Amino acid sequence: MAYTNIVRKGSSLAIVVLLFNVLIFFCQCKKDDITAGGEEEGPGTSVADTLTFTTNESFFSPVGTLTAHLVDKTSGEEYNKFEYYDYIYNWNQPNDTILFGVTLKKEGNLFIQPVMGVSDTQEGSELYAYLNNERKAFSLIATGGESNYEIQKGVEFTDVKPGFYVVKLQIKSVKSQGGNIGQLKNVHLIGSAAKDAKIEMRRYRPFAVHGKWRTASSNPVEISVHELTVMNKTANVYQPVTTPFGYTGSPWSLKTETFSGYNFSLWSYGQNDPVPPFFQESHLIATGPGLTFGSYGHEGTGVKPRGDHPYVSIDTNTQVIAVRMKPGEVYDTYWSYYLDPVDSHWKLFGCGKKYNSSGTIKYLETGAFVEVAGGASKERSGHEIRETQYRGWQLDTDGNWHSVNKLIGSSAVNNLSFRDWRVVGNKFSMQMGGWGEVGTPVKTVTLSNPDPAPNYLKGAYLEELYKMPATFQDQAPINITANSVDLQLEVTDLGSNATAQLFWGTEEGLTKEEKWGTSKIIEVTSGNQTITLDGLNANTVYYYRVKIANDQGITWSFDTQVFRTTN
Numbered sequence: 001m002a003y004t005n006i007v008r009k010g011s012s013l014a015i016v017v018l019l020f021n022v023l024i025f026f027c028q029c030k031k032d033d034i035t036a037g038g039e040e041e042g043p044g045t046s047v048a049d050t051l052t053f054t055t056n057e058s059f060f061s062p063v064g065t066l067t068a069h070l071v072d073k074t075s076g077e078e079y080n081k082f083e084y085y086d087y088i089y090n091w092n093q094p095n096d097t098i099l100f101g102v103t104l105k106k107e108g109n110l111f112i113q114p115v116m117g118v119s120d121t122q123e124g125s126e127l128y129a130y131l132n133n134e135r136k137a138f139s140l141i142a143t144g145g146e147s148n149y150e151i152q153k154g155v156e157f158t159d160v161k162p163g164f165y166v167v168k169l170q171i172k173s174v175k176s177q178g179g180n181i182g183q184l185k186n187v188h189l190i191g192s193a194a195k196d197a198k199i200e201m202r203r204y205r206p207f208a209v210h211g212k213w214r215t216a217s218s219n220p221v222e223i224s225v226h227e228l229t230v231m232n233k234t235a236n237v238y239q240p241v242t243t244p245f246g247y248t249g250s251p252w253s254l255k256t257e258t259f260s261g262y263n264f265s266l267w268s269y270g271q272n273d274p275v276p277p278f279f280q281e282s283h284l285i286a287t288g289p290g291l292t293f294g295s296y297g298h299e300g301t302g303v304k305p306r307g308d309h310p311y312v313s314i315d316t317n318t319q320v321i322a323v324r325m326k327p328g329e330v331y332d333t334y335w336s337y338y339l340d341p342v343d344s345h346w347k348l349f350g351c352g353k354k355y356n357s358s359g360t361i362k363y364l365e366t367g368a369f370v371e372v373a374g375g376a377s378k379e380r381s382g383h384e385i386r387e388t389q390y391r392g393w394q395l396d397t398d399g400n401w402h403s404v405n406k407l408i409g410s411s412a413v414n415n416l417s418f419r420d421w422r423v424v425g426n427k428f429s430m431q432m433g434g435w436g437e438v439g440t441p442v443k444t445v446t447l448s449n450p451d452p453a454p455n456y457l458k459g460a461y462l463e464e465l466y467k468m469p470a471t472f473q474d475q476a477p478i479n480i481t482a483n484s485v486d487l488q489l490e491v492t493d494l495g496s497n498a499t500a501q502l503f504w505g506t507e508e509g510l511t512k513e514e515k516w517g518t519s520k521i522i523e524v525t526s527g528n529q530t531i532t533l534d535g536l537n538a539n540t541v542y543y544y545r546v547k548i549a550n551d552q553g554i555t556w557s558f559d560t561q562v563f564r565t566t567n
Contacts, residue, residue, distance in 0.1 A: 049190060049191055049192060049194050049195050050188055050189065050190050050194060051102065051188070051189040051194045051197045051199065052186050052187070052188055052189075053100045053102075053167070053186055053187040053188075053189070053199065054085075054086075054185075054186045055068050055069070055085040055086060055087055055088050055184070055185070055186070056076060056077065056079070056080055056084065056085055057100055057101075057199050057201060058088060058098050058099070058100060058380060059098070059099050059100070059101075059202075059204075059380045059381060059382060059383040059384075060096070060097070060098060060099075060378075060380040060381065061097045061099060061168075061381070061383070061384070062095060062096075062097075062234065062235075062254055063235070063236060063254060063374070063378065063379055063380070063381050064093060064096065064254075064255075065090045065091075065092055065093055065096060066088060066089075066090055066091060066096050066098065066378070066380075067088065067089055067090045067377055067378055068085040068087075068088055068376070068377045068378075068380065069085055069086055069087050069088070069089060069377075070083060070084075070085055070377055071084045071085060071086050072084050077201075078203075078416060079201050079202065079203050079204060079382075079416055080203075080204050080376045081204070081376055083376050083377075085376075085377070086185070087117075087149075087183050087184060087185045088183065088184040089146070089180060089183045090180060091171070091180050091181050091182065091183070091184065092171075092174075092178070092179065092180045092181060093171070094171050095170070095171075096170070096171055097168050097169065097170040098168070098169045098170075098184060099130075099166055099167060099168040099169070099383060100166070100167045100168075100187065100199070100200075101164070101165075101166055101167075101199070101200030101201075101202070101383065101435055102164070102165050102166075102167060102189065102197055102198065102199055102200060103163070103164050103165075103197065103198045103200060104160060104161075104162050104163060104164075104165060104193050104194070104197050105162050105195070105196045105197060105198070106162060106192055106193055106194075106195045106196060106197075107159070107160065107161055107162055107192075107193065108159075108160060108191055108192030108193040108195075109156060109157065109158050109159070109160065109191045109192060109193060110131065110156065110157045110160045110189060110190070110191045110192075110193040110194060111154055111155070111156050111188070111189070111190040111191050112129045112131070112154045112155055112156075112157070112167060112169075112187065112188075112189060113151050113152055113153065113154030113187070113188045113190060114127070114151070114152050114154060114169060114184055114186075114187045114188075115149050115150065115151050115152070115184070115185045115186045115187070115188065116140065116143065116149060116150070116152055116182045116183060116184050116185065117143050117145060117146040117147050117148050117149045117150075117182055117183040117185070118140045118141065118142050118143045118146065118152075118181070118182040119142060119145055119146055119176075119179075119180075119182070120142045120144070121175060121176040121179065122140060122142065122174065122175050122176055122179065122180075122181055122182055123140065123141065123142035123175060124139050124140065124175050125139070125140045125171075125173060125174045125175045125176075125181050125182075126138065126139050126140070126171075126172035126173045127140065127169050127170065127171060127172055127181070128168075128169070128170045128171075128172050129154060129155045129167075129168070129169055130166070130167065130168035130169075130170065131157045131160065131165055131166075131167060132165050132166055134157065135168075135170075136155040136156075136157070137155075137172050138152070138153055138154055138155050139153075140152060140181070140182060141153070143182075146180065146182055146183045147183065149183075149185045151188065154188075156191075157193075160193040164200070164435065166383070166435075167187065167189070169184070169187065200435060201416075202382040202383060202416065202417055202418075202433075202434075202435065202438075203382045203414075203416040203417040204376040204379065204380045204381075204382050205372040205374060205376075205379045205380070205381055205382050205433075206371075206372060206382050206386065206417035206418070206419070206432040206433035206434075207411070207414050207416060207417050207419065207432065208369050208370060208371035208372075208411065208432065209369065209370050209371075209409075209411050209419040209420070209421070209430045209431065209432040210242075210367065210368070210369040210409070210410045210411045211367055211368055211369070211407045211408060211409050211410055211411075211421060211428075211430055212365070212366075212367040212407070212408045212410055213226070213365075213366050213367055213368070213392055213394075213404045213406070213407065213408075214404065214405070214406040214407075214408060215394050215402035215403060215404055215405060215406070216402060216403075216405055217394075217396060217400075217402040219396035219397065219398060219400070219402075220363035220364075220396060220397045221325075221363055221364040221365065221366075221394045221395070221396055221397075222324060222325065222326075222363070222364065222395050222396065222397050223322055223323065223324045223325075223364075223394065223395040223465060224241070224243075224322070224323050224364055224366040224392065224393075224394045224395075225320065225321070225322045225323075225392060225393045225394070225395075225457060226241050226320070226321050226322075226366070226368070226390055226391070226392045226404075227318065227319075227320045227390065227391045227392065228241075228249075228318070228319055228320075228321070228368070228388050228389065228390050229317055229318045229319075229388065229389045229390075229427075230252045230317045230318075230387075230388055231317075231387040231388065231389060231429075232384065232385060232386055232387060233252070233257050233317055234254060234257070234384075235252075235254055235372075235381055235384040235386060235433075236251070236252065236253065236254045236372055236373070236374070236379070236381070237251070237252045237370060237371070237372055237386040237388070238251040238252070238370070238371050238372070238373060239251075239252070239368065239369070239370045239371075239386075239388040239430075240263060240368070240369070241321050241323060241366055241367070241368055242366060242367040242368060242369060243323050243325070243334065243364070243365075243366055244325075244332065244334075244354075244362070244364070244365065245265075245266045245267070245282070245332070245334050245352070245354045246265045246266060246267050246302070247263060247265065247369075248262075248263055248264045248265075248321060248323060248336040248349075248350075249262070249263060249319065249321055250262050250263070250309065250311060250319055251263075251373075252317070258311055258312075258313065258314060258315065258316075259309070259311035259314070259316075259317075259319060260309075260311075261309045262309040262310060262311070262338065262349055263304065264304055264305055264336040264349050264350035264352070265296065265302055265303075265304040266282035266283075266284070266302050266303050266304070266334070266352045266353075266354050267282060267300050267301070267302040267354075268280070268281040268282045268300070268301045268302045268303070268355075269281075269300060269301055270300045270301075271297070271298075271300050271301070273300075276355075278507075278508060278510070278515070279355075279508050279510070280355040280357075281301075281303075281355070281510065281512075282302050282303050282352060282353065282354045282355065283303060283352060283353055283510040283511045283512060284303050284304075284305065284350060284351065284352040284511055284556075285333065285351040285352055285353060285511060285555070285556050285558060286348065286350065286351040286468050286469055286553060286554060286555045286556065287305040287307075287348075287349070287350050287351075287469075287553050287554050288305070288347055288348040288349050288350065288469070288552070288553045289347070289469075289551060289552055289553050290307050290308055290553075291305040291306065291307040291308075291349070291350070291553060291554070292305070292306050292307055292554070293305065293306070293511065293512075293513075293554065294306030303352060304350070305349060305350040310338055310340060310341065310347065310349070311341060314341045314342070316341050319338070319339075319341075320338065320339035320456070321336065321337070321338055321339075322335075322336070322337040322338070322339075322346065322465055323335070323336055323337075323364065323366060324337070324364075324465060324466075325363065325364035327356070327361045327362055327363055328356060328361075329356060329359050329360075329361065330355070330356060330359075331353035331354060331355055331356060332353065332354050332356050332362075333351065333352070333353050333558075334351065334352055334353075334354065335348065335350075335351045335465075336348075336349045336350050336351075337349065337464070337465055339456055344456065345461070345464060346456070346461060346464035346465055346467075347464075348467065348468065348469065348553060351468065363397070364394075366392075366394075367410065368388070368390065368430065369430075370386050370387075370388050370430050370431075370432055371432075372386065372433070381433070382417055382433055383433070383434060383435060384433050384434065385418075385431060385432075385433050385434035385436075386431065386432055386433050387429055387430070387431045388429070388430055389424055389427040389428065389429045390404075390407075390427060390428045390429075390430075391404070391426070391427050391428075391450070391451055392404030392428075393453045393454075393457060395457075401452075401453040401457060403447075403450035403451060403452060403453070404428075404447075404450065405446055405447045405450045406444065406445070406446050406447075407421055407428040407430075407444065407445050407446075408444045409421040409442035409443045409444060409445075410442060411442060413439060413440075413441055413442070414438065414439070415438050415439045416438060417432060417433060417438060418431070418432060418433060418434050418435070418436030418437060418438055418440065419431060419432040419433075419440055420432075420436070420440055420443070421442070421443040421444075421445050422443075422445055423445050423446075423447060426447060426449070426450065426451055428445065428447070468493075468553075468555050469495055469548075469550055469552035469553030469554060469555045470491070470493055470494055470495045470498060470548040470550055470552070470553075470555040471491070471492040471493040471555075472489055472490060472491040472492060472493075472494075472524075472546070472548065472555070472557075473489075473490045473492075473558070474487070474488070474489060474546065474557050474558075474559075474561045475488035475489065475490055475528075476488065477561070477563045478530075480563055480564070480565060480566060481565065481566055482536075482538035482539070482565050482566045482567060483534055483535065483536050483537075483538065483565065484532060484533060484534035484535075484536060485532075485533050485534075485536065485542075485563055485565070486530045486531070486532050486533075487502070487530070487531040487532075487533060487544065487561075488528065488529070488530055488531075489524065489528070489529050489530075489531060489546060490527070490528050490529075491524055491525065491526050491527060491528075491529070492526070493526075494524065494525070494526050494548070494550065495548070495550030495551060495552045496550055496551045496552070497550055497551050498524065498548055498549065498550040499521065499548070499549050499550070500521070500522045500523070500524040500546060500547065500548045500549075501519055501520070501521055501522065501546070501547045501548075501549075502519060502520055502522045502531060502533070502544060502545075502546055503516040503518070503519045503544060503545050503546075503547065504516065504517065504518060504519070504533065504542055504543065504544035504545075505517030505518060505542070505543060505544075506540060506541065506542060506543070507543065508543050508560055509543065509545065509560070510545075510560065511545065511547070511556040513547075516545075522546075524548065536565050537565065538565050538566065538567055539564070539565060539566065539567045540564065540565050541562065541563075541564045542562070542563055542564070542565065543560050543561070543562055544560070544561050544562075544563075545557045545560050545561065
């Protein structure tokens with residue numbers, strides 16, 4: 001009513017009042033981005049002196065409970081695989097730290113003021129604000145709820161010099177134990193030092209860095225041995241040895257600061273590939289002590305040993321892995337051994353066969369990669385440098401050891417994260433992540449005087465790289481009739497507490513028990529023995545295989561055996 005009367009008296013006065021109301025409305029709308037509890041932002045500042053970090057530029061340390069809230073999977077930048085995030089939640093552990101990278105170009109003062117939603121129960125909780133290693137504490141003001149965002153008082157750093165800085169927010173104390181301290185929407189850098197500042201972007205987790213190993217010899221390789229050391233023990237990382245069958249080795253766990261598993265994965269076919277004939281599927285031949293035969297279907301289909309890995313509760317960041325290969329026209333056979341971290345002897349982890357689709361004989365080649373797994377909402381650790389250092393040796397088919405003296409980088413160039421190949425002392429190093437320069441081209445680095453083969457590759461140790469849990473060989477069947485057959489088995493090493501099982505049927509079952517038609521427990525001893533199989537059908541092709549389990553592990557016949565009953 002009042003506004004209508006003013007308009008009637010004169011349009012000029014109406015315009016003034018209208019502009020005044022718009023100004024009041026604009027100020028009220030911007031309150032969340034400017035003040036909290038009546039406190040104004042840094043004095044004498046302007047929009048040009050303000051830089052704002054959002055969730056999309058953030059990193060987490062340590063990776064754990066902190067989570068970025070996903071808005072959509074298309075409107076973000078490539079640094080977050082095009083996903084867009086709007087706030088950070090699950091901020092409840094004392095060491096939980098949210099950080100950002102920035103290059104300051106001006107000298108001056110700098111206010112760090114987070115925009116947060118804070119519940120009434122967390123009023124008075126405290127955060128540390130870091131500018132590199134300098135830190136200051138401040139108390140939080142409740143905003144009426146975690147989803148109601150207001151700017152906090154924050155802290156001021158004076159006489160800040162130009163340069164690269166890491167800005168961090170870390171929990172100092174919480175008023176309400178067991179709950180979230182609040183939700184973070186963004187962080188303002190305000191002041192003369194923020195003018196023309198640049199946010200440093202890196203991928204939420206680094207792209208993997210890859211390499212291949214070579215020696216000065218061109219002879220075919222039978223065994224490849226790699227000693228690797230994880231240099232950054234406070235970040236998740238995976239650094240396996242790569243082979244023609246896939247990869248073998250252990251991921252490193254930030255949570256336990258130990259190796260957290262052991263992979264020996266033989267792929268059969270890709271997840272979206274057509275299913276090949278059964279005989280072309282990868283299959284395990286043997287596993288080490290305490291392990292069972294397993295399979296997997298993520299990203300593809302294949303087989304792998306399952307069970308406790310050899311590094312449970314072992315305090316070491318160095319691992320020694322050996323891969324042995326025997327090529328074949330139908331199957332290539334691979335063995336994975338590890339140097340036991342307790343008794344320093346070689347132990348078998350797994351042995352398996354992969355179908356040789358080309359039918360040509362190719363010998364062993366190995367490489368390595370360093371990577372981080374995890375989604376962009378949790379594994380925001382691109383600021384962390386991951387580095388693994390390596391030594392290696394390869395045994396050729398003539399029985400001679402050669403030191404690995406060359407690392408050939410093989411990663412595609414990217415402009416989102418840092419990576420590098422280098423020599424450190426008498427070891428190779430592969431790095432990725434951190435704030436280093438992006439876009440580094442691949443490198444080939446060479447050791448001028450690599451270490452000779454160590455003692456754990458000589459004498460009786462070398463024999464351990466050929467040892468299986470049990471050693472036996474199928475001999476040709478005899479006394480084949482229309483309904484029975486005598487199967488012959490020669491056992492060289494039965495191991496301790498051995499049990500044996502015979503599997504047979506009219507179709508190939510490889511070493512996958514569920515594929516065999518029938519089975520039975522058999523008695524075996526060291527030496528030559530005969531196993532009678534009866535109740536068979538006349539003029540029928542039968543397949544069979546023997547499995548021996550003992551304290552040392554599980555061993556199957558190296559190949560499926562075949563016979564045909566008579567008419």
